[in-house]
Amino acid sequence: MQETELDTLKATILAHFPDLAEARFSLLTNGFDSVAVDVDDRLIFKFPRHETARQSLVREVSLLSVIRPAIAMPVPDIRLVDGPPIFSHHAKLKGDYLETPYYARLSEPARDDLAKQLARFYVDLHGLDMEKMKAAGATPVEAWMEPDEVRERAPPLLSGELKAHAERIIASWADLPPDPCGITYGFFDGHGWNLAFDQETSRLSGVYDFADSGFGSLHRDFVYSNFISTDLTERIVTNYEALSGRVLRRERIEVLTGAHRLWELAAAVDDPPRIPFMMDHFAYWVTTLR
Numbered sequence: 001m002q003e004t005e006l007d008t009l010k011a012t013i014l015a016h017f018p019d020l021a022e023a024r025f026s027l028l029t030n031g032f033d034s035v036a037v038d039v040d041d042r043l044i045f046k047f048p049r050h051e052t053a054r055q056s057l058v059r060e061v062s063l064l065s066v067i068r069p070a071i072a073m074p075v076p077d078i079r080l081v082d083g084p085p086i087f088s089h090h091a092k093l094k095g096d097y098l099e100t101p102y103y104a105r106l107s108e109p110a111r112d113d114l115a116k117q118l119a120r121f122y123v124d125l126h127g128l129d130m131e132k133m134k135a136a137g138a139t140p141v142e143a144w145m146e147p148d149e150v151r152e153r154a155p156p157l158l159s160g161e162l163k164a165h166a167e168r169i170i171a172s173w174a175d176l177p178p179d180p181c182g183i184t185y186g187f188f189d190g191h192g193w194n195l196a197f198d199q200e201t202s203r204l205s206g207v208y209d210f211a212d213s214g215f216g217s218l219h220r221d222f223v224y225s226n227f228i229s230t231d232l233t234e235r236i237v238t239n240y241e242a243l244s245g246r247v248l249r250r251e252r253i254e255v256l257t258g259a260h261r262l263w264e265l266a267a268a269v270d271d272p273p274r275i276p277f278m279m280d281h282f283a284y285w286v287t288t289l290r
Contacts, residue, residue: 009037013045016081017089038092044076047087056211057088059137063210066136071124073117074206093206095196102199103192103229110202115235117204118190122221122236123243126184130215133185141188141216144263147174153266157279165286169258176255179217181246186221187213192228219252226257230288254289261285 010025020039028036028044033053037045048054061078068075076090098114106114145153147170155166189212196205222240225233237248261282268274 005035006037009035009045009047012047012083012085012087013037013039013089042092043089044092045087045089047085054086057086059139060211061088062137063133063213066132067125067128067210070128071121073121073124073204075210076206076208093196093208095198095205098192098195098197098204098228100192100228102197103232106202111232111235113202114197114204115232116239118225118232118236119239119243121207122186122190122240125186125213126218126221126244128185130183130185133215138185138214141186141212141214141220144259145266147259150259150262150266153269154262154282157265157269157275158282162283162286166258166262166282169255169262172255173259176252179219179252180249181218183215184218184221185213185215186218188216188221188224189213190221190224218246219249220256222248222253223257223260226253226285226288258282258285 006025006027009027013025014021020043023040023043026038028038032049034046034048034057036047039045046057048057058080061080064075064078068077074093076093078088078090081087081089103111144150151167151170155163155170158166187207187210189209190207194209195207197203198205222233222237225236233253234250237250237253240246241248261278265275265278265282268278
């Protein structure tokens with residue numbers, strides 16, 4: 001099945017880029033929303049599967065046209081091909097995902113350098129003009145379930161200390177006042193699967209996948225690096241404060257991180273095969289707090 005799909009996509013690409021006839025094509029991702037093709041480890045072609053994904057891709061291209069010249073961090077220079085079918089292409093950022101085991105092996109200087117790069121990235125993004133981003137297509141980020149709905153769904157799946165911890169997180173989350181730093185345009189997806197990390201140089205080559213970026217509370221933008229390491233998040237926050245002059249509430253980021261994990265678990269109730277993974281995901285987060 002995948003080989004048949006790859007052959008079809010390859011034919012579509014070659015119809016527009018015949019100079020790639022001798023290149024190596026491989027299916028990079030094959031998800032519900034989009035499928036991506038890697039060409040010679042230097043080009044990425046992305047094909048939306050449905051209308052919502054098509055709209056998301058068009059919006060991402062528009063957003064990046066504003067973001068790219070305004071920030072220091074390298075991001076994809078995505079170009080659209082107006083098909084049919086519509087698809088995009090861009091030069092591949094050099095590097096691999098940055099996952100927890102690899103981060104744990106980084107030297108102190110490499111960790112500091114990474115945190116400084118990402119802090120600068122967030123400062124730059126949060127400084128973008130909100131009206132200009134709205135005109136480029138930015139919208140509010142995906143809303144989480146309300147605390148009461150998460151309370152009904154997630155804790156009953158847990159037991160013992162994990163259940164007690166979930167209930168404490170939800171209570172703290174429900175009591176959070178409005179974000180003292182307000183609403184900002186941000187990335188809101190800064191986990192290691194959206195980072196191009198060059199393992200040869202231990203340097204970040206760039207950030208990609210801005211489809212989930214948009215307007216949201218500023219502290220929420222610092223939740224996602226906890227997928228990599230709480231150590232990384234602390235370093236990012238410290239550098240962000242130094243660069244921006246803002247004071248961030250670390251306890252708020254911690255509560256929001258727990259709330260995010262529980263929201264994902266609550267959502268998995270509608271997709272039961274995902275429940276064990278999300279339970280483990282939350283359990284791992286709790287161990288990082290000890």
